[in-house]
Amino acid sequence: MAGTVSNIGITLAILSTYPPRRCGIATYSRDLAVALNDAAPDVRVEICALDRDGLAYPATVRTVIRQDERPDYRKAAQRVAASGVGAVVIQHEFGIFGGPDGAWITDFAAELHRLGVPYLVTLHTVLSEPSPSQAGALYRLCRDAAAVTVFTGTARRLAVDTGIAPPDRIVHVPHGAPPPGSGGDVRPEVARALDRLAGRRLLSTFGLLSPNKGLETAIAALGLIAARHPDVTYLIAGSTHPEVARQEGENYRDKLVAAVKSAKLEDRVVFLDTFLSDAEISAVLARTEIFCTPYRSREQISSGALTFAVAAGCPVVSTSYFYAEDMLAGGAGITVPPEDPEAYAAALHILLSDRDRLERAREAARTQGAGLHWTAVARRFAGIARATAARRTRPVPDAVATDAAGMARVDVPKLKLTHLNRITDSGGIVQFSDRAKPDLGSGYCVDDVARLAIVAAGLCDVPVRELKGADPQDWLDTSLGFLEAGYDAAALGSRNMRDATGVWLDEPHGGDHVGRLLWSLGDVAAGAAVPDKCRERAAALLDAARPSLRVLTTVRSTAYALLGLVRVPEPTPELALGVARLQAAFRATATDDWPWFETELTYDNARLPQALLAGGERAGDAGMVQDALRALDWYLEQVGLGESDPGEEPEGYLALVGNLWRRKGALPPRYEGDEQPIDAAAVVEACVEAWRVTGREFYADRARRAFGWFLGANRLGLPLYDASSGGGRDGLRETDANANQGAESTLAYYQALLALRSADLV
Helix, strand or coil: CCCCCCCCCEEEEEEECCCCCCCHHHHHHHHHHHHHHHHCCCEEEEEEEEECCCCCCCCCEEEEEECCCHHHHHHHHHHHHHCCCCEEEEEECHHHCCCHHHCCHHHHHHHHHHCCCCEEEEECCCCCCCCHHHHHHHHHHHHCCCEEEECCHHHHHHHHHCCCCCHHHEEECCCCECCCCCCCCCCHHHHHHHHHCCCCEEEEEECCECHHHCHHHHHHHHHHHCCCCCCEEEEEECCECHHHHHHHCCHHHHHHHHHHHHCCCCCCEEEECCCCCHHHHHHHHHHEEEEEECCCCCCCCCCHHHHHHHHCCCCEEEECCHHHHHHCCCCCEEEECCCCHHHHHHHHHHHHHCHHHHHHHHHHHHHHHHHHEHHHHHHHHHHHHHHHHCCCCCCCCCCEEECCCCCEEECCCCCCCHHHHHHEECCEECCEEECCEEEHHHCEEHHHHHHHHHHHHHHCCCCHHHHCCCCHHHHHHHHHHHHHHHEECCCCEECCEECCCCCECCCCECCHHHHHHHHHHHHHHHCCCCCHHHHHHHHHHHHHHHHHHHHCCCHHHHHHHHHHHCCCCCCCHHHHHHHHHHHHHHHHHCECCECCCCCEECCCCCHHHHHHHHHHHHHCCHHHHHHHHHHHHHHHHHCCCCCCCCCCCCCCCCCCCCCCCEECCCCCCCCCCCECHHHHHHHHHHHHHHHHHHCCHHHHHHHHHHHHHHHCCCCCCCCCEECCCCEECCCECCCCECCCCCHHHHHHHHHHHHHHHHCCCC
């Protein structure tokens, strides 16, 4: 039964920095692992450590990821999955992973998802206004997570507001801390430092030193109250953060020492330059009267140091950052604005001067801290881990294989045109189906009939034995008759919708359907294997209809038309007009971070760079070709197939923009809507066009990977192509595939397949 605990328990892998690496998340993960071992013996923990310095790790570390080596992330996921773990927890902080805003962790997560290993994410940072890059990386990471844990209610609210995960998956689990008086060895140098402070009223801060700690604020505040409180000493315990030391050396510590000297506080501020153990932290907190966290950033959503202090029953004076506001709301301390020494000094003076107020804060901290002790936190976390492990599934079959050279190879199913035959009749091609049964009431449309003509023209080049009785020439004849009947030269437009009895349901007008009409006519007229009579009919209608491009009003309808006009033997004025219009749209809108034709990604997106590329190549315009490739490369990054560094594999599968669309400068929603087959086909054909123009194997590889989307290489691991019927399912929804097999989706599969076949890429 799902959710029950096996007699042999589960293995939980924790991906994190880990000691001996020095950082707060490493300490957190070690303490969580120890607490789980004590509080949940059925949960066995192993560690996947992020490393930057070639450190020697303890035996619990089974896998190591070199932080700045992208291939390691996917390979580590494969090793973790092969070890038989039940679930993985990813400790997330932007700065501990490689890539822009730590984006390479999404490679690890995507591979776990592909292999059927469920994972959860613990967020150590949740920003109220993340950059598009930060939001995108976090959204991709959390999209397939079984759960996302955060440390406070405010963190949960921010995570919901920024749309990084569904609200029902975001769970509040407190940051753990040892109970007061936890035992353990204290090094002699730490003990001596504490002994020298005996009899003093002690303010303290511990943790790795970095400029964002804002310790100069606390030092300046002490200078303002030193005369009124001559028995107060401030202990700053901790070594410099390794990443700060790597880039700046000890500059920050030197600035703090200079600030102490300038304020004449040499006898009132003590620096203990060492990384404290948990036992040593407990010893410091046992002597502490007021704990100080004068941090500079309001965005800080977690703090192990503050958690430890409250759990130890220490009153706190802190700047107002999100985590402190949540932790101290019950009266365990006072918060003041960041970088305000006067306000900080006033808060210190209040607690130091009022013993009753100080004792009330101490009691509030003890009450708050009782729920933060590691045993309680570990039990709660173990419950979430067990529920996550219950979701483990079988690995997604490899729809796309990779050869020894790192290039994609696709095992294409045999051609099966059963469903296409079923939904095509003398009237055209039926728009919709209820599963595989045609819905005759949905009628016909120029959009789909134009697509049918393109597919039929391609099938004319397929050996008869593969067609198994299907007659693409008959489909061409039907399609051309439909398009001839719909187009109105006087109106420079076409009707689109026709019912099952042959009655047109609209008047001639422009739009995408006119662009597709021109596209299909160009393909049919230029089809080498198309019967002459069909080619002649298509050429005649194209010659009559091409002036309609002049009144098309959108870049997408223009792009469709261009894909047909580039096939005309002699360049036409409409071709020149169309490519100029498309390039003008690109150059008017494109920016360094959004090199695209519009300010949003909507549907059939890859057709835009495909058309500009084909038009630029036909016109011999290198600038157009360059613009088109720039747009295509950027779009491939948006959908998970961007160019990898040498020796690295791509993210693994095509993840399309859904039918809720993606807008420039906007945070991605939790769910972008259903992924559409026409978008996948567009990526395939755009990459095939880029391969033809450039000869780069990169584009051939991405064309095959994009085609894999139809066969199951997608975020759900579900095939959109129905091998039993030869139909195409109507989209990839949030949790399943739409079982209906309409004309648009079925024809999208065949357009993509025939594009690959025509280029000998399968």
